[in-house]
Amino acid sequence: RFSPYEWRLLSYADDPHHHSLHHTGSPGQAPSVLANDFSISNSLWFALGAFMQQGCDISPRSISGRIVGSVWWFFTLILISSYTANLAAFLTVERMVAPINSPEDLASQTEVQYGTLYHGSTWDFFRRSQITLYSKMWEFMNSRKHVFVRTYDEGIQRVRTSKGKYALLIESPKNDYTNEREPCDTMKVGRNFDSKGFGVATPLGSPLREVVNLAVLSLIENGELTKLLNRWWYDRTECRHDNKQDASRNELSLSNVAGIFYILIGGLILAMGVALMEFCYKSHSEATRAKIPLSDAMKAKARLTIGG
Known part of the structure; x- marks a missing residue:
């Protein structure tokens, strides 16, 4: 909407409810008004149609608008493809995991x-x-x-x-x-x-019985048995400690698709820069044609953009 190249002339014959903003041409011609298809509702509809991969009956005309549209299409394509692939893998793993x-x-x-x-x-x-x-x-x-x-x-x-x-x-x-x-x-x-x-077996009536019992109880109380278990079982493991069942069913996290968000943000920044250049160029052309100060032309374009 900010780009002047997104606006088009709309005849009063097509839209009698609008009051004239700019009347050009001979007296016998129907007055015309500038209009923009990308209102808030249409913009949301365009974004939703692209996200659902259904398309839309309106399309951007300006370079900046096409950059935004192209980046959004790429974003939705990668996001939906990643989700579909992850869902298929999840359902496959669900069948493969032992019940x-x-x-x-x-x-x-x-x-x-x-x-x-x-x-x-x-x-x-x-x-x-x-x-x-x-x-x-x-x-x-x-x-x-x-x-x-x-x-x-x-x-x-x-x-x-x-x-x-x-x-x-x-x-x-x-x-x-x-x-x-x-x-x-x-x-x-x-x-x-x-x-x-x-237990540790000893001969019947052996004096070692009490000694061994007390020694084992002491090892349990001071945590030595737990230390020995960790030392010989886990500290010297030959395998990774990943959960073998859960590792194959990881969810699709934000970090997995962070790249497409960076592309989306970069594309929006680029589109804003292009729209600003288009705005300045069109304002300069309008100021030269109408022989008015550049600031007045830019203010007029800004009012038209904001007021619609």
Whole structure:
């Protein structure tokens, strides 16, 4: 609207409700008035039509207006394309992410088989459990003897070669340690089933029993066990600590599309500069033609721009 090249002559025959601002031509001709298609409502409609990729029945005539329109079209194209691509990737990842996140998920399906170390502590936990969920899982495993493994290494290798169709139920220390070692292709899913402790066996009646108990309690109270856990499990990890499940479902943040906002701002600044040059050039031409001071011509153009 600021650019004088955006205005056009409108005949009174086309718009009888306007009062004449400039009357040119012979007395027999119909008076005319300057009009601009890009009113506030039309400008918003133009922006919305471009954003929805539907187009609009009006188009800018001035160079500055075309710069603004072109930058806005480019902005909407990149923004919508980025959103569409991110949405498609998100929906794809949703289908790819394993739906197993808890014991309930394991027990409610049969596609992913699961087992544990044969005659291990976890095996014995499921065998003795009176909880309905764990009893159901035990019945599933016990009816499919092939899901049990003889060694941890055998079970871990089976997980790696099953392509997501086998889950190994093992103690959390072994689970966490394995997940921190190369090739970093395993992960812990869901919560722990139960809580149990590890002990140091001594002969019956041995005086070492009390000494070991007090030493272990002291290590727990002063945090030494936690330090040892972090030292040997996590501080010496061979894997990155990114959340493998959440990392593939990151949302499209503002920083990912910041570049197109910079282009939009730069384009608007450029368009404002061009519009200012057009305004000055047209005002100078009008002042030369009408033989009036340049300041008066610029004031007249400014009043026309603001008042419409």
